[in-house]
Amino acid sequence: MFSDFGIRLRRVTPSRGEAVPVSYSHQDDYYIIGLVEKGTGCGIIDFKECRFSEGDIYLIQPGQVHRFVSSEEVEGWLLFADSSFIGSMEKNIFDNFSLFASSVRIDKRRMDELKQIASILADRIDCIADELMKTTVRRLTEAFTGIVAEVVREIGLQQAKQNRRQVEIVLSFRRLLSEHLAENRYPSYYASLLNISPVYLNEAVKKVTGMNVTLYIKNEVVLQAKRMLVHTDLAVKEISNRLGIDDYAYFSRLFTQATGISPSTFRQRNLK
Structure with a gap:
């Protein structure tokens, strides 16, 4: 079932053969919330x-490449919602959650609430x-996503033992990185935008993610490259240029070191 203004809701049942909605890698510009x-x-x-x-509830955010691999007698709901249906508070909670996991276990009361809202x-x-x-x-959609945000926030608070200030720094760093990755890949650049020292940025990123800033930036380059390799028909050299890396050989080495395979091989394996 579709609306004409940015909402889609799908009932998933084994009998309808919809337990695996999309089995090939793809990318969307909206939120997907799965209720199992x-x-x-x-x-x-x-x-x-x-x-x-x-x-379980699982969350796929705009821009994430995803596909379903397998399922066994899955029954539940899939909500597809345009970004305009997700409030700024909920977006921040979902961004925070993405630092730690993609799915969470929901309590029975909230599960029943979400099922009722989905049905209506x-x-x-x-x-x-x-x-x-x-x-x-x-x-109704905002109520559904709000309840999901409640669950995600509670789980996130339990999982995130990091200093709250450091988590906020990392979230801001990630947003800036998504905007400026092709322009600048130096930690000092992002530290200056955040009005903190490079040392403190590195400390915060390492505490929250387990890796230093330089490695995090390299991993983000590789992730964006993976997305473009799977989701676009751009030549590998064009992808390198879009990521702000003029040295194609360097880009290939960086990608191969991170993944163990070349960009071309990665594309071949993920487009099957």
Whole structure:
């Protein structure tokens, strides 16, 4: 079922053969929230394996390359929501969560709430007749994503033993990196934008992610390269240029060192 303003909701049941929605690698510009009522499954989100089972919620954010690998008797819901339906607070919570995991276990009360909202939303999306009904659908969607954000925030607080200030620095660093990666890959540049010292930026990134700033930036280059290799038809040299690396040989060495295979081989293996 689709709306004409940025929401899609899909009921997943084994009998309908929809337990594996999309099995090839692809990239979307909206949020996907999966609610697993029964069964088990496995997917790849940004080239990392993500397993989910009964009682789990999983989250795919805009821009992440993903695909579903396998499933067994999965039943639940998939909500596809345009970024405009996700509030700034929820986006920040989801960004924070992405530092640590892609899926979480939900408590029974909130599971029941989400199932009820999804059921109502499914009926509403199918029969929108005017602006008032459209507003109701938007509010139901916001309620659904808000409850998911509550769960994610609680789990995140349990998992994140880092200093809150350091987590905020890393989130801001990641946002800046996504905007300026092709322009500048020097830690000192991002430290200056954040008005902190390079030493403190490195300390915060290492504490939260387990790697220093230089390695984190290199890994981000490789991740963006992986996304373009799978999601576009750009030649490897063009991808290197888009990432701000004029030395194609250096880019190939960087990618191969990080992944163990060349960019061309990576593309071949992930487009099967």
